[in-house]
Structure formats: C-alpha cells, structure tokens
Amino acid sequence: MAMTSFSASAVPSLNHTLVGIPSPLTAAAGGPRPAPGTVNALFFDAVERYERADALLYKVNGVWEPTSHASILTRVRHIALGLARLGIVAQDRVGLLSENRPEWLLADYACLCSSVTDVPIYPTLPAEQIPYLLNDSGARALFVSTPEQARKVASVRAQAPGVQWIIGFAAGKDDGCDYTLAELEALGAADDSRERATLFKEQALAVPPDQLVTLIYTSGTTGNPKGVMLTQDNLCSNVLATKATMPVSTADTALSFLPLSHIFERTGDYFLFANGVRIAYAESIDTVPVNMSEVKPSLMMSVPRLYEKIYARVLENAVSTGGIKKQIFFWAKRVGERWADEKLTGREPGGLLGFQYRLADTLVFSKLRERTGGNIRYFISGGAPLSPEIAKFFYSAGLIILEGYGLTETSPVISANNLRDYRLGTVGKPIAGVEVRIAKDGEILTRGPHVMRGYYNNAQATRECLTDDGWFHTGDIGVLEDGFLRITDRKKDIIVTAGGKNIAPQPIENMLKTNKYVSQAVMLGDKRKFPVVLIVPDWDQLEKWAARNQIVWTSRAELMNMPTIQAKVEKEVKEQLKGLASYEMPKKVKLIEHDFSIERGELTPTLKVKRRVIDQTYKAQIDELYAGAD
Structure with a gap:
C-alpha cells in the first residue's frame, strides 16, 4: 500500500489515538462523485484543448528539449499500432521498466488507448525480483529504458518465458532488446493513415470506464507483492475529483521526479496533463535541486524526504555561518512561527508582528524560495510522514505543502488539503465522491469510485481488505476532526x-x-x-x-x-x-x-x-x- 501520509502532531502522549481504544464510528464524505469516465477521454481532450508545443520537457545533452501535444498523440498512436503488429491485443499485459522520461508517458497512453493492461516496475528493483512480477501478471512484452535496465532484464529473461518482446527506449539489440522504440514506432507508422487515426481515437474513446488499466504491484512489507487492479474510472475519478480542489493552469510548470511506477506520481501526472500543465522530467533524484533552479517549477509532488533534506540544509547553513547571520535566521524562524500560528487560525498578522515578518521574509524566507526556483505556488506531499514542524516552517517561508493521503489500492487519493481548506497536521478532507469512516478500533475505511477492483490472482487477500459493500480497509489508524482526517500510524506498525x-x-x-x-x-x-x-x-x-x-x-x-x-x-x-x-x-x-x-x-x-x-x-x-x- 502506498502514498500513505502520516502527519500526527507532536503531543505529550500518543496512546489515546491507538488501536484497541474504543471509539464511535465516524464518517465523512467529499461530496458527489464525478460521473464515470476514462483516462483516454482526458488524454484526447487535453491534446485537442491545449495544443502546446512544450507539453513535456526533458533534458538531452544539457538542453531542455520540448515535446508537443501533437507529437505525443502521433507517437502514442504509432506505439499502439506497433504493439498490435507484434500481436499484442486488448487485455494483454505489457511491463514498463523505466525511470521518468517522456517515453514512459508515451508507452503508458499507448497501452491505455489499446485496452492493454500495463504493469509498471520500479527501476530500482534488483534483477531477481523482476521475473515474479512478469510471470504473475502474464506480461507478453516489456518496455525498458536504458542499456543498464535492459541488461538487468536480460540476466533473468529465461526465468520469465512468457515475455516475447523487449523494447528499449534508449537500449538496443546489443543490450538484449528485440526492438528499439524507434523500430516499434516505425512498424506502427507503416500501418498509419488518416482513416486509421480516426479509428484509433474512436476505439480508445469507446473503452468503458470499468476497463482494467493497470496492475501495480505493491512493494509490501512481507510476502510477495500483490497486483492492484485499477480501472479507467478508478484513475479518472481521482483526477477529476482532485481537479476540483487543486488550482492549476497552463501557466504552471511541474517538475516530475517521483517514480512514475508509483501511483502517486502517475495519477499526479495524469492530473497535470489533463489540465495543460507543462511537465518537466527531472534527470534523477540527485539532480532535483539543480533542475528546480533551471525549470523554476510552480508545482511539485514529493515524499517528505525532500522537504526534510531542504530543512536540514537550511538549518545547517544557518548554524555554520555563525555570528549575526545565525542570529538573524533563528530570529526570523521564531517570527515565522508566530506569524504562521496567526494565519492558521484565520487571523491576519498586523502591527509589530506584520512588520517583523516582512523583514524576516526579506532577509531569510525570500532566499529559501529562490533556492526552490523562486516560482513555487505549492508543494504536494504524500507517501510517508511529514513532520508538522517542517510543514509549519515551509508555510512560514511562503512555501505551502499540501498533504494528501491515499494508497495504491485507492488510485491513490482519499483526502487532501487544498489552498482553500487547509489544516496543518492533517491530510485534509475526503475528495469528491470519496467516503471515509473510522472503525471502532480506529482503522480508516474508505469507499467510492477510487477503490480498486481487487488484487490480481489473489482472491483471499482481496477478501481480507475489501468488504462486500465496498469498504476498503486501509490498515491505517486515524481520526476525523471537523471533517479533516488525521493519521496517527499504521495498524500493523x-x-x-x-x-x-x-x-x-x-x-x-x-x-x-x-x-x-x-x-x-x-x-x-x-x-x-x-x-x-x-x-x-x-x-x-x-x-x-x-x-x-x-x-x-x-x-x-x-x-x-x-x-x-x-x-x-x-x-x-x-x-x-x-x-x-x-x-x-x-x-x-x-x-x-x-x-x-x-x-x-x-x-x-x-x-x-x-x-x-x-x-x-x-x-x-x-x-x-x-x-x-x-
């Protein structure tokens, strides 16, 4: 289960929220759900609505190269037609092993538009763990990114005999691939025509909302990974419900660096693409600070580790400089905390505090914003606990972090803070169409269009977490406070x-x-x-x-x-x-x-x-x- 975000505030004692302490059932709902829909419809709508020349950005030989919506559509169609030439048909499974890059998006949309179920694989997985995912899912083909990833797969290919074709984004036959992506696209282009393009769109838009889209294998903490079955509507409903609360526009640029093989970044990128936001793929996790200064993003999704590292580095710089600069920093930090306390209770700081904050912003906080590219409107956090202390520090520096909560099994978003409805230390209110209930033992249950179909080839595991009336047991412990969800821990932890x-x-x-x-x-x-x-x-x-x-x-x-x-x-x-x-x-x-x-x-x-x-x-x-x- 993934994207779980824990944000319990530091309190003198934590035991009052724990499992085993009886509490009444409480419930919250995020309003009416969006009508059933498909990611395919969102894709074609975005391509036709925005038609921007720089829908995607990717750094090649030191230069950020753009990819247009028109190019994306053509390449997606050619990849889909190329897969069909290889004999891949609707409901076949195709693996996807790659770091974040435009080809990940192209291969994904090609599968979705062809009713092919893709199986994303974390690029950090060691070779010996890959055959289980390919065999359990029944994958017939596999996309790989680099020569390194291709050679990793080649070393264990004999253990996955069902995989007939390996297709390399930037890898070739010498690395163990059967086709390069360029060769696959050429196969598809040979079958393309104006009539074929029209038919391709019609067939993609005819895919029903309950069509299986992807099998995402949860990393898990014990046992073999479980394949989460998500449908077109699971993902589409999450995108549309998030769109109602997260303000974005074509003026925004998002830096994408969390693995697209994880549901948090993947659904997030569907959301960004559907809203015409320019998506820039970071070169790697290590280059994120440099890429932020180059791309100057206005939006970013991250796990808390990034914010922890920024916070630690800022504190270290302040301490190491010593003298008057150190005193100014910690004075500004204290002022920022008092200012944040006022803002978070709905009051507008004025008088001496207002003057002190403006000075602190000039001397300290504005420089921190410059380090993030100087253009951030807000961050989105998920995947792990975020310290309220760090969240308040960023808030006081004018860098709001919107915490959300969810799991792979819930597509993923269950609840999220937003700019209009924000409470520090919580993971926000349920999004549209999502019901949340707190069981007597404190476990969070959820129901709605975001909940998975079940675990692939694992009916027992499905029965253990999904009730007949649609309630999914998250395994997390939490409380609802005025409609805001606060997570305290994992039930098993x-x-x-x-x-x-x-x-x-x-x-x-x-x-x-x-x-x-x-x-x-x-x-x-x-x-x-x-x-x-x-x-x-x-x-x-x-x-x-x-x-x-x-x-x-x-x-x-x-x-x-x-x-x-x-x-x-x-x-x-x-x-x-x-x-x-x-x-x-x-x-x-x-x-x-x-x-x-x-x-x-x-x-x-x-x-x-x-x-x-x-x-x-x-x-x-x-x-x-x-x-x-x-």
Whole structure:
C-alpha cells in the first residue's frame, strides 16, 4: 500500500489515538462523485484543448528539449499500432521498466488507448525480483529504458518465458532488446493513415470506464507483492475529483521526479496533463535541486524526504555561518512561527508582528524560495510522514505543502488539503465522491469510485481488505476532526510492549528526524519490555561535532562506537522527545552506520520503513540492547 501520509502532531502522549481504544464510528464524505469516465477521454481532450508545443520537457545533452501535444498523440498512436503488429491485443499485459522520461508517458497512453493492461516496475528493483512480477501478471512484452535496465532484464529473461518482446527506449539489440522504440514506432507508422487515426481515437474513446488499466504491484512489507487492479474510472475519478480542489493552469510548470511506477506520481501526472500543465522530467533524484533552479517549477509532488533534506540544509547553513547571520535566521524562524500560528487560525498578522515578518521574509524566507526556483505556488506531499514542524516552517517561508493521503489500492487519493481548506497536521478532507469512516478500533475505511477492483490472482487477500459493500480497509489508524482526517500510524506498525502499552512509532520517528544529528530513525519494541530506536546519524553533522570536540577517528564505524558519540546521540534523542509519556520514550539507542536502503529491502520504493525486515536484519544489535534488561 502506498502514498500513505502520516502527519500526527507532536503531543505529550500518543496512546489515546491507538488501536484497541474504543471509539464511535465516524464518517465523512467529499461530496458527489464525478460521473464515470476514462483516462483516454482526458488524454484526447487535453491534446485537442491545449495544443502546446512544450507539453513535456526533458533534458538531452544539457538542453531542455520540448515535446508537443501533437507529437505525443502521433507517437502514442504509432506505439499502439506497433504493439498490435507484434500481436499484442486488448487485455494483454505489457511491463514498463523505466525511470521518468517522456517515453514512459508515451508507452503508458499507448497501452491505455489499446485496452492493454500495463504493469509498471520500479527501476530500482534488483534483477531477481523482476521475473515474479512478469510471470504473475502474464506480461507478453516489456518496455525498458536504458542499456543498464535492459541488461538487468536480460540476466533473468529465461526465468520469465512468457515475455516475447523487449523494447528499449534508449537500449538496443546489443543490450538484449528485440526492438528499439524507434523500430516499434516505425512498424506502427507503416500501418498509419488518416482513416486509421480516426479509428484509433474512436476505439480508445469507446473503452468503458470499468476497463482494467493497470496492475501495480505493491512493494509490501512481507510476502510477495500483490497486483492492484485499477480501472479507467478508478484513475479518472481521482483526477477529476482532485481537479476540483487543486488550482492549476497552463501557466504552471511541474517538475516530475517521483517514480512514475508509483501511483502517486502517475495519477499526479495524469492530473497535470489533463489540465495543460507543462511537465518537466527531472534527470534523477540527485539532480532535483539543480533542475528546480533551471525549470523554476510552480508545482511539485514529493515524499517528505525532500522537504526534510531542504530543512536540514537550511538549518545547517544557518548554524555554520555563525555570528549575526545565525542570529538573524533563528530570529526570523521564531517570527515565522508566530506569524504562521496567526494565519492558521484565520487571523491576519498586523502591527509589530506584520512588520517583523516582512523583514524576516526579506532577509531569510525570500532566499529559501529562490533556492526552490523562486516560482513555487505549492508543494504536494504524500507517501510517508511529514513532520508538522517542517510543514509549519515551509508555510512560514511562503512555501505551502499540501498533504494528501491515499494508497495504491485507492488510485491513490482519499483526502487532501487544498489552498482553500487547509489544516496543518492533517491530510485534509475526503475528495469528491470519496467516503471515509473510522472503525471502532480506529482503522480508516474508505469507499467510492477510487477503490480498486481487487488484487490480481489473489482472491483471499482481496477478501481480507475489501468488504462486500465496498469498504476498503486501509490498515491505517486515524481520526476525523471537523471533517479533516488525521493519521496517527499504521495498524500493523503499532508497538505493543510486553506491559501492554500501545505506542505509535511513526510520529515519534518524525520528531526525531527533525534533529540535525539524525538522518533516519526506526523505533522497535513490539512484545518487548520497552521501546528502543535505531538511528542512522547525519554523518556530516556528527563528524563536525566530533571535530569541534577534538575527537580523533579513522572510520565511521569507530566513531559511532565511541562512548562520547553514543552519549551525544542519546542526549539529542531525549531532548528531541521531551513531553512523551515515559513508556513511549526509547530506553536505548543503537547507531547504524549506513542508511536504510531500498536495495537491501529495508525500505519500500516510496521510502517507507519495512519494520519487520529491519527487525530481522539487525536482530543481533537489537538483542544486545535488551540483554540483561529487568
């Protein structure tokens, strides 16, 4: 399940929101649902309505190259006709293994318009995990992006005998591909004509709303991935409902960098395309800061990790400069917090506070906006927890972050904040057509056109989460407050100590990640006597502190095992978590040298922690923390 966003505020004790605490059923609905529709109709409408020359931007040899709506339509048709020449027919499955780039969009729309079900695969997946997805879905063909991705697939191709053709965007036969995309398009172009173009559009628009569009395999935290079956109307309804609350126009530019293989970015890009927004594909995750300065986006979707990194870097720059600049920054931060408190309660700050804020904006906040390209109207956040402290800081700097919530199984958006209806620390109100209900055990249930058809080839898993009357069990714990949804944790992540105390780990981990010495934090302790926390330090910060204190080390492993360093991090953890109930406070801290990673299976592709994997991977270190405990 993906795009889940947790934004519980830091409070003295968190147990009152947890599973097992009886509460009455509460419900909210986001208004009437849009009429059933298709993504295909949105596609043709956008192409004909906007006709812009720079619908897409992609950097080639250091230059941002545009792709027009007209070119997109022609290439989508040629790819679709090329697939038909290979024998791909309606309801066949075709894999899609690629980083974000225009060809991803072209191949996707070609499949949708041909009633072919595509199967997106995360480009970060190791080779050995790919055959399961291809075999379970029954994929007959596979698009790949680069020579590296093609060679990865070639190494395991024998394990997926059903795949008859591999088509490379920027890879060829030497890399294990059967066709290049150019060759496939040439096959389709040979069959094209004015009459064929008319027929192609008619057939695409005749696809019914309940047509299966895609199988998206959830990363999961245990067991094999499950293929989420989403229909044309699942995705279309989400786009239309979001359109009613998120203001965009053809003047906007969005920087796309989250994986299109994830439902958050994919539905987001459908939304952007349907509204004529220019979409610029970032070169990579690492180049996002540079690409922001080049493209100057007005909109961006991201997981909280980006905002955490920006926040940490801003704090570090302020501290490292020292002197008067440091004092000005922290003065401005305090002013911004007071200003935000006034704005968020509906009051307009004036008088001395208004004057101070204008000065703080000139001296500090305007420079932060420049670092994001100077043109951001708002960010959209999903996929993982966002700290309310970080959200308030961005808000005070004139960079509003609209948190939303949803899952792969819900296409994905269930609820979202918007510029007209915004409450910090929540994930907003349900969007149009979406019902939300809080069960007696605190679990969030949802029903509406956004809910998946079920899990492919897995009726048992479908029955476990989807009721006969259409209510989907999200697995998340939350509350409704004046119609706003607040998420407190994952139901399966709740830590129940040996003493029977319930602890929500994610808000606590969120609080820790705002500390400048902490890069990543994972709290554990289920069925144990007390909670503990694994900390991956922000090594830049910790090494600078060690150098200032004249500590000598030869490796990070040596540094983190020094009693002085251990005591420093433990002190930071305790100070950061002041106000927690005593049973919620981690009693011991273990430092981990390397970041938790997707490649080692410790994080999902959307950077959510696989708590059980980490518990198993670091079992020896965790057991040491409990050794001798009374």
